[in-house]
Amino acid sequence: MKIGIIGAGSFGTSIGNCLASKKSNKVYLFTRNLNKQDEINLHHKNSLIFPNKILNERLKATTDFSMLKGSKIIFIAIPSYSIQSFLEEKKDFFSNGTIVINLAKGLMSDNSTLTNYLGNELIQCDVMTMKGPTFASELVNGANSIFTLGYRSNENRDTIIEVMRDTNIYLDFSKDIFGIELLSVLKNIYAILLGYIDAKYNSSNTRFLVLTKAFNEMKLLLKELGGNEETINLSCGFGDLGLTALNDLSRNRTLGLLMGKGFYSKESNSVVLEGEKAMNLITNLISEKLLRRMSLIQSIKQSFEDQSGKIDINFNKLINVDEKVVLTYGTFDLLHYGHLEILRRAKGFGTKLIVGLSTDNFNKTKDKISVHNYEKRKEFLEALDYVDLVLPEESWEQKTKDIEDNRVDLFVMGDDWKGKFDYLSKYCEVEYLPRTKGISTTKLKNNLKTPD
Numbered sequence: 001m002k003i004g005i006i007g008a009g010s011f012g013t014s015i016g017n018c019l020a021s022k023k024s025n026k027v028y029l030f031t032r033n034l035n036k037q038d039e040i041n042l043h044h045k046n047s048l049i050f051p052n053k054i055l056n057e058r059l060k061a062t063t064d065f066s067m068l069k070g071s072k073i074i075f076i077a078i079p080s081y082s083i084q085s086f087l088e089e090k091k092d093f094f095s096n097g098t099i100v101i102n103l104a105k106g107l108m109s110d111n112s113t114l115t116n117y118l119g120n121e122l123i124q125c126d127v128m129t130m131k132g133p134t135f136a137s138e139l140v141n142g143a144n145s146i147f148t149l150g151y152r153s154n155e156n157r158d159t160i161i162e163v164m165r166d167t168n169i170y171l172d173f174s175k176d177i178f179g180i181e182l183l184s185v186l187k188n189i190y191a192i193l194l195g196y197i198d199a200k201y202n203s204s205n206t207r208f209l210v211l212t213k214a215f216n217e218m219k220l221l222l223k224e225l226g227g228n229e230e231t232i233n234l235s236c237g238f239g240d241l242g243l244t245a246l247n248d249l250s251r252n253r254t255l256g257l258l259m260g261k262g263f264y265s266k267e268s269n270s271v272v273l274e275g276e277k278a279m280n281l282i283t284n285l286i287s288e289k290l291l292r293r294m295s296l297i298q299s300i301k302q303s304f305e306d307q308s309g310k311i312d313i314n315f316n317k318l319i320n321v322d323e324k325v326v327l328t329y330g331t332f333d334l335l336h337y338g339h340l341e342i343l344r345r346a347k348g349f350g351t352k353l354i355v356g357l358s359t360d361n362f363n364k365t366k367d368k369i370s371v372h373n374y375e376k377r378k379e380f381l382e383a384l385d386y387v388d389l390v391l392p393e394e395s396w397e398q399k400t401k402d403i404e405d406n407r408v409d410l411f412v413m414g415d416d417w418k419g420k421f422d423y424l425s426k427y428c429e430v431e432y433l434p435r436t437k438g439i440s441t442t443k444l445k446n447n448l449k450t451p452d
Contacts, residue, residue: 001026001073002026002071002072002073003019003025003026003028003072003074003163004028004030004067004068004074004075005019005027005029005030005074005075005077006068006074006075006076006077006086007030007031007078008029008033008061009078010137010140011077011103012075012077012103013050013055014136014137014139014140015139015169016029016055017055017056017059017140018139018168019169020055020056021056021058021167021168022163025058027058028061028062028071029059030062030067031061031063036048036061037061037063040055040059040061041060044056044057050137053141065090066093068090069093071098072098073099073100073101073159074094074098074101074125075103076101076103076118078104080104080108080114083104083117094122094124094125095124096124096125097124097126098124098125099125099126099128100118100122100127101129101130101149101160102114102127102128102129102130103130103131105131105185106185106277106278107181107281113177114181115129115150115177115178115181116181126153126156128149128152128160129150129180130147130150131147131150131181131183131184132145132146132148132235133145133146133240133243133244134146137249139169143168144170145169146169146170146235146239147169147170148173148174148235148236148237149172150173150174150176150181150236151173151177152175172234172235174228174231174234174236176227176230178227179222179226179227179231180234182222182225182227183218183222183227183231183236183237183240183241185278185282186222186278187237188252189278189279189297190296191241191244191245191252191253192252192279193245193300194207194210194214194245194246195253195255195256195258195259196256196257196260197210197313198257199256199257199258199261209319210296210313211241213296213319214296215232215238215241217295218237218241220294220348221282221286222237223348224290224348259310259311260311263309279297279304282297283297283301289349289431296313299311299312299313322351323351323352324349324351324352324409325350325352325354325406325408325409326346326347326352326353326354326411327353327356327402327406327410327428328353328354328356328411329356329413330357331358331370331377332355332357333372333377335381342412342414342433343386343387345433346386346412347386349410349412350409352388352389353388353389354391354402354406354408355387355389356392356393356398356399356402357374357378357381357390357391357393359393359394360374362394362395374392391406399411399424403424403427403428404427408428409428410428410430412431412433413431414432415434418432
């Protein structure tokens with residue numbers, strides 16, 4: 001099988017060397033450097049990157065990018081900032097049906113993911129992503145290593161599994177391509193933080209306290225920005241965060257170590273590392289309200305903004321979160337995924353979620369008839385981890401009293417009620433959340449009435 005790898009840097013070379021160890025793989029490393037091409041082909045070395053490593057003799061290098069044509073798989077292993085200009089020159093060499101795997105990390109200048117950009121530019125190809133806790137210097141020497149493969153097509157996933165079989169590369173899998181790309185950016189931010197913490201405190205206890213909180217922030221950001229929160233449990237999440245944040249081969253962790261030792265300043269640090277760029281991009285993607293819940297990211301952001309090199313962590317604030325009470329209302333009949341999503345998101349805005357549940361008598365005044373009675377609907381809600389207290393909603397007018405009696409900080413409803421409860425803003429914050437598309441209690445009831 002013909003495999004092309006764009007980029008003869010450390011990662012492209014290490015991936016190519018691994019895949020070339022399998023005889024059925026015909027691996028070509030594409031480079032613009034004629035000297036590098038000749039050195040790899042004649043001496044099986046890439047001395048600029050790995051001076052003491054003899055590469056697999058089946059790994060071939062070329063400067064002729066027209067040879068990309070006919071490749072079943074193409075890996076992109078060039079810096080994210082050069083991908084756009086590369087495709088402007090070379091995208092005609094990508095054949096129909098080619099599997100394109102993005103190894104680059106970062107976001108485009110418009111904050112879109114690299115895979116999204118590649119998918120729009122290479123509409124004739126199936127674009128995947130592959131990220132994991134892997135240093136190129138160990139991968140090239142045969143260390144057993146794992147990546148998360150983000151894919152859409154089961155058939156093409158199986159093709160990649162076969163290509164990797166009997167090499168030192170192992171895979172776990174997810175269809176959450178956006179989440180995988182996002183995590184590869186987020187982990188660089190927290191790697192800076194962990195480096196700083198280790199340099200300043202030199203304490204395993206404090207390191208893992210902050211690591212735990214960093215993991216939780218990443219999970220929340222992943223979900224709020226549109227990824228699957230389960231993706232963080234894969235090698236692209238938990239594994240890559242651990243590798244990047246705790247290993248001194250990581251450049252972003254090294255930046256944090258310099259900051260923690262007091263050696264970082266705007267004047268002395270001329271290298272713009274991924275973590276700083278990622279932090280700026282991520283904070284542009286999230287709302288001010290969400291950012292206020294991200295105490296660690298806030299601290300890193302402030303450090304770069306004032307160029308102090310000091311990351312101020314308030315441990316009391318980090319651990320002992322002030323109680324924030326959230327209130328919402330509804331009938332919640334035939335409890336479904338849409339209900340769970342709005343309750344989960346509502347709870348995410350605070351520490352305590354109160355649900356005002358419409359009673360059967362109140363539903364009659366609204367010309368509503370529930371499949372389940374109030375007590376059964378209350379039982380279902382109380383079984384959810386998201387819900388801390390259920391109150392009976394007996395009239396439209398009780399909301400102000402409920403807010404005052406329970407010291408509510410935030411009132412939340414679905415955006416189909418947008419503007420209807422703005423009058424409550426003089427008592428607490430008011431937020432309208434998007435409802436889950438494609439599902440509603442009314443639709444479920446109509447489906448139940450429809451015979452098979």
